[in-house]
Amino acid sequence: MKKLFFSTLCLVLAFTACQTVEDTIETTVQEVKETVTTTPSKFTYPTTKKIDHTDTYFETTVEDPYRWLEDDRSEETGEWVKAQNAVTFGYLDKIAFRAPLKKRIEQLVDYEKISAPFKEGAYEYFYRNDGLQNHSVVYRTKIGEANATEEVFLNPNDFSADATTALRGIFFTEDGTLSAHMITEGGSDWRKIIIMDVASKKVLEDTLVDVKFSGISWKGNEGFYYSSYDNPEKSAGSELSAKTQYHKLFYHQLGTSQKDDVLVFGGEKQPNRYIWGYVTEDQHYLVVSAAQNTSGNRLYIKDLKSNNSAFVLVQEDYLKTCSYVENKGEEFYLYTNIDAPNYRLVRTNLNLPSPLNWKDVIAETDQVLDVGTGGGKIFANYLVDAKTAIKQYDLEGNLERDIELPGIGTAYGFGAKKEDKDLYYTFTSFTNPSTIYKYDIASGTSSLYRQSKVQFDPANYETKQVFYTSKDGTKVPMFIVHKKGLELNGKNPTYLYAYGGFNISLRPSFSASRIVWLENGGIYAQPNIRGGGEYGEAWHLAGTKMQKQNVFDDFIAAGEYLIKEGYTSSDYLAIAGGSNGGLLVGATMTQRPKLAKVAFPAVGVLDMLRYHTFTAGAGWAADYGTAEESPEMFQYLKNYSPVHALQPNTDYPATMVTTADHDDRVVPAHSFKFAARLQECHSGNNPVMIRVQTNAGHGSVSMTQRIALIADQYAFAWDNMGVTPQLEMAIEKN
Numbered sequence: 001m002k003k004l005f006f007s008t009l010c011l012v013l014a015f016t017a018c019q020t021v022e023d024t025i026e027t028t029v030q031e032v033k034e035t036v037t038t039t040p041s042k043f044t045y046p047t048t049k050k051i052d053h054t055d056t057y058f059e060t061t062v063e064d065p066y067r068w069l070e071d072d073r074s075e076e077t078g079e080w081v082k083a084q085n086a087v088t089f090g091y092l093d094k095i096a097f098r099a100p101l102k103k104r105i106e107q108l109v110d111y112e113k114i115s116a117p118f119k120e121g122a123y124e125y126f127y128r129n130d131g132l133q134n135h136s137v138v139y140r141t142k143i144g145e146a147n148a149t150e151e152v153f154l155n156p157n158d159f160s161a162d163a164t165t166a167l168r169g170i171f172f173t174e175d176g177t178l179s180a181h182m183i184t185e186g187g188s189d190w191r192k193i194i195i196m197d198v199a200s201k202k203v204l205e206d207t208l209v210d211v212k213f214s215g216i217s218w219k220g221n222e223g224f225y226y227s228s229y230d231n232p233e234k235s236a237g238s239e240l241s242a243k244t245q246y247h248k249l250f251y252h253q254l255g256t257s258q259k260d261d262v263l264v265f266g267g268e269k270q271p272n273r274y275i276w277g278y279v280t281e282d283q284h285y286l287v288v289s290a291a292q293n294t295s296g297n298r299l300y301i302k303d304l305k306s307n308n309s310a311f312v313l314v315q316e317d318y319l320k321t322c323s324y325v326e327n328k329g330e331e332f333y334l335y336t337n338i339d340a341p342n343y344r345l346v347r348t349n350l351n352l353p354s355p356l357n358w359k360d361v362i363a364e365t366d367q368v369l370d371v372g373t374g375g376g377k378i379f380a381n382y383l384v385d386a387k388t389a390i391k392q393y394d395l396e397g398n399l400e401r402d403i404e405l406p407g408i409g410t411a412y413g414f415g416a417k418k419e420d421k422d423l424y425y426t427f428t429s430f431t432n433p434s435t436i437y438k439y440d441i442a443s444g445t446s447s448l449y450r451q452s453k454v455q456f457d458p459a460n461y462e463t464k465q466v467f468y469t470s471k472d473g474t475k476v477p478m479f480i481v482h483k484k485g486l487e488l489n490g491k492n493p494t495y496l497y498a499y500g501g502f503n504i505s506l507r508p509s510f511s512a513s514r515i516v517w518l519e520n521g522g523i524y525a526q527p528n529i530r531g532g533g534e535y536g537e538a539w540h541l542a543g544t545k546m547q548k549q550n551v552f553d554d555f556i557a558a559g560e561y562l563i564k565e566g567y568t569s570s571d572y573l574a575i576a577g578g579s580n581g582g583l584l585v586g587a588t589m590t591q592r593p594k595l596a597k598v599a600f601p602a603v604g605v606l607d608m609l610r611y612h613t614f615t616a617g618a619g620w621a622a623d624y625g626t627a628e629e630s631p632e633m634f635q636y637l638k639n640y641s642p643v644h645a646l647q648p649n650t651d652y653p654a655t656m657v658t659t660a661d662h663d664d665r666v667v668p669a670h671s672f673k674f675a676a677r678l679q680e681c682h683s684g685n686n687p688v689m690i691r692v693q694t695n696a697g698h699g700s701v702s703m704t705q706r707i708a709l710i711a712d713q714y715a716f717a718w719d720n721m722g723v724t725p726q727l728e729m730a731i732e733k734n
Helices: 006-013 075-093 098-109 515-519 536-542 549-564 580-591 617-624 631-641 669-681 704-719 727-733
Strands: 025-033 050-055 062-064 119-120 123-129 137-142 150-153 165-172 178-184 192-197 208-212 217-219 223-228 248-252 262-266 275-278 286-290 298-304 312-315 324-328 332-336 344-349 359-362 366-374 377-384 388-396 399-403 410-412 422-428 436-441 445-451 461-469 475-483 494-497 523-527 573-577 598-601 653-661 688-693
Touching: 006 359, 025 422, 050 631, 075 669, 075 704, 098 344, 098 515, 098 727, 165 217, 178 377, 192 366, 208 223, 223 275, 223 399, 223 523, 262 275, 262 286, 286 324, 298 324, 312 332, 324 366, 332 366, 359 377, 388 410, 436 549, 436 631, 461 549, 475 549, 494 549, 515 523, 523 549, 549 573, 549 580, 549 727, 573 580, 580 598, 580 631, 580 669, 598 704, 653 669, 669 688
Parallel strands: 494 523, 494 573, 573 598, 598 653, 653 688
Antiparallel strands: 025 050, 050 062, 119 123, 123 137, 137 150, 165 178, 178 192, 192 208, 217 223, 223 248, 248 262, 275 286, 286 298, 298 312, 324 332, 332 344, 344 359, 366 377, 377 388, 388 399, 410 422, 422 436, 436 445, 461 475, 475 523
C-alpha cells in the first residue's frame, strides 16, 4: 500500500503548528469612526469603516481598526464584500480581452481527464472528467469480466444544483462490498460521511456530520474510524472561523446512531490538534498519529486482536515525524526523520518499539526520501533537486532496480496492495501532460496505459532549472518555462509562483490553463525556496519562526534574478502564491513594493498576530511562532505581518487579493483586513482590489469557478502590464 501517515494529511491542510501559550490580551473598543479610505486618483474604493480597537502584547499596543471584518458571518461584513466585489468585477468587466481569454482557457481545459485505476473488491474504479465537468465522476468496471461495461458509481455533479457540493474521498472495506465517501458543501473543510452498499449503490444509514480533517478507515465490515472536532457552531462562535482545538478519533459502528460513536483517542484528556487513525491491511492493528503541528507526530499502535489492549507508544517527540508504512505481523516498517533529516525507512518489533531498537531498511541519503509499498516490494521515491527518482527494494532493503521514468519531472502512485502484481503511476512535468503508466512489479516494465488528450505540443516549449543566489549566499533552485526561441529582452510577462513553508515541496507539474500564458510569450517561474521540503528538514527549518525572512529573501532574489538575466523586468513581473504562499506575496510586496508590477496574494495568512486564534491556525505555530510566545517573536512577526507592514502613502503593485467566503482554513478575515488596509495606504494609480468567491473554500472550487478565477488573474496581470494577448490567433491555430 501507499505510505499512510498523518503528515500527508497535514500537507493537504496546508499548514499547522505547536501548542501555544495564550496570554491575556488587553482589548479596548472605543468610539466608532467612519473613515473614508484614501484613494488614488484612478479608482474609488468602498468606504471601509474603522473602529478604534487595540491589543497589547508585552506592553506594546497594536491598533486593529478593521477587527470588525473578522466577523465573516455578519450582515455588515457581507455588505462590505458586495461593495468590494462590485468594484473588482466592474474593473474586470472593462478588460476587452477577458471574455475571449476565458473562452481560450475553457478550450484548453476541455479534454478528457482520467485517473489511474484502483481495485476494490470485485470492481476496478477510476475518476473521469469529460472536459468541463465541474467535478470528476467515479466510474467502475467488473474485474475479470470480458468487455466489461463502464458504469457510474458516484457523480458529484448531481450532488447540488450549483455544483458547490463536492466529493472528498471514497474509502472501501477490505472486501470492497461497502464504501464510505465524504462530501464538502460550499468549499468548507467540514465534511459529511455517506455509507453505501457497493453492489446496489444503496445508502445504508443516516449521514454522519461534523467531520473535519479526517480519513476513514474500516474495521472489517462492522464499522470505521474517523476524526473530527466539536462543532463550534453548537457551542459558541462561527462554524467557519471559530477556533478548533482538540481533535478526536471516533469509531462508528454500522447500524448505530452517530451520537453513540465511541471516542477512541483524543479530546480534552488526550489534547492533540490533529489525530488520524488507520487500520492495517491485515486488520490486526489500529495505528494512531497524534500531532500538535503540521509536521511531526507521536505514533501509537493498538492490537485489535486482543480485547481491551492498550495503545503502545512507538514515538513520543511531537517535533519528529514517524509514520506507519507496512507490517508483517508484529514487525513494523516506519518512515521517519529521527536522526535522519532527509528521512529513512526503519523496521522494529512491536514488542520493542523504542527508537533504540530500530534497524535501517533504507538508510538516509543526500536526497529526500518518500516511500510506498505494494506487491511485497518497497518503492523509494527520492527528490533530486525537486525532480523524481524511483528505486525498488525488497522488504529486506536490498536494491532490485532503478525504475526508468519517461523523463525529468514528477512521478507519483507507486503504491499498491500486498497481493497486487502491478500498479499504476502517473508522470508529469511542466511541458508533459499527466500520463498514466502500468508497472509490472516483478519485471520492472512500464507500459503506457493512458495518454492525455490535451491539445498541446511540448516540442514548442522548454524548461530549464537554474540555481540563483539568495541574500545570505544560499543557492536556490528555480524552474523556468517558456516558448523555445523566446527573446530575453526584459519585456516578457512573467508569473513567479512559490510557496515556502510547512515542509511542502513544489514539484514540476502540468497545467492546461497555464498554456495560454506561455503561448502568448509569457514565462512561468517556480523557485524551490526555503521553508519547503525539497532538501529535507534542514531546508524546512531554515524558513521557520525567526528564520522566516529567509523565505521572503529567497523569493525576492528569484525576481531579481529573472530581471538581471533579461527574462523580464519589474514592469512585466507578477508574483503569486496561495495560502502560506499568500503570506509570501503579502510580505514581498510590502518589503519590496517596486519589485513587481502585479501581486496575487491568494487565500493568504496575512495577519500574523492573530492567525492562531482562528479555526486550526494554532497548529501552524511550529512554522510561524506566535505573538504571545516572547517579546522577540512578537516583534519579528509584527515586522513582516502583511496587514501590519503596509505603510501609508506608498505606491504598491497592482494587487488582486483573492479569497473565498467559506474558507475555514485560512479564514477570509485575513484577506479582508489586508485589502482594507492596502486601500487605505496605497498612494499610486495601480488598482488594489479584492475578489471574494462565494460558495467556495480554501482551494475547494468547481471547474467553472476555477476557470473564471484564472481568467480574471491573467486578465488583471496583462491589463496592468499593458499587454494585449493574441487570443483569437491562438484559437484559430488550434
